[in-house]
Amino acid sequence: MRLRALLAAAVLTTALAPAAWAAPGVAHGSDVPPGQFGFVAKLAMTKIPRPDGSTYSSYCTGSLIAPGWVLTTGHCFHDANRNRVSGKVPYPTTVTLGLVDEATESGIARRVTEVLQAKENDVALARLDTPVTAVPPLNIGRAAPKVGQQLTLAGWGSTTGTNPTPASRMQQGTVAVAKVETTTVGVRGAAPEITTSACTYDSGAPYFTGGELVAVEATGPDCPHAGIETASRADVLAAWVAKSTA
Known part of the structure; x- marks a missing residue:
């Protein structure tokens, strides 16, 4: 989901009607x-419920961190409320x-069968119906991010904040760490x-460097922007990910 319509109450807009936690593309x-970043996942969701009983479709981005698991933002999986x-x-x-x-x-397509939500921050693990062995997973970094550190961002989000649609060509960019909090990082x-x-x-x-995941996109200002984007730190989740995917 595109990197956002600022999640005021944790709500990001989607391309189709009242947002489904949409977050931005790059x-x-x-x-x-070609041939780069095969671990970056495009998640397509359908029949997402609304409080009035209707449904809609939306998208998110994630990363393969084990043959049978994709790591993404936790709010990509939610109930009608x-x-x-x-x-x-x-x-x-x-x-x-x-x-x-x-x-x-x-590409390689899989269905998600189960979701595990992290307690530390807005992150979830999505279990795949069949492991992916043709794509090397992205390793979870265990070192804390540092201010000034440069990271690569890659995603399938919209390239514009106006009438956003998911990208059909993966986009990338470079960001710099601006601040480090207990469970999040600002870039x-x-x-x-x-x-x-x-x-x-x-x-x-994913925000990554040297083949290691450093953070996961969470929320930020309307895009494009020159402000600070909030991402969930991967290092604080390393133990949970290892235990959950073992």
Whole structure:
């Protein structure tokens, strides 16, 4: 989901009607070259419930962190009242991996069967119906982020905050760590522009460096923007991820 319409009450707008926790794609980013970042997952959800009984569809981004598991933002899985949920996947969710361009590549598709929500921050693990062995997972970093550190952001979110739609070509950008909190990290765009930022449908997108996941996209200002984007630290979740996916 695009990196956002600022989650005021934890609500990000989606492309289809009252947002489903939509977070941004990478606005003011650049195309990911073929064969890169196969671990970045595009999550497509359907039949997401609303309080009035109607449903809608939406998207998120995530990363393969074990053959049978994808890590993403926790609010991508919620009930009709937007409460995060664990257990059986709450609505049909398909994960696609191993591609950068949907127009020319088919990728690897899996269904999500179960969701585990983290207690420390807005992060969830999604269990896949069949393990993915053709794509190397992204390792969970165990070192705390440092101010000034540069990270790569890659996602399937919208490239614009106006009439957002999920990207059909994966986008990337470079951000710099601006502040470090107990369970979260704040980042700002660095390249290709200072306004490079997550956007709608980028919720759950990975911030990584050297083959290690450093943070997971959570929420931020409307995109594109030059402000601080909030992401969930991966290092504080390393033990939980290892135990849950063992």
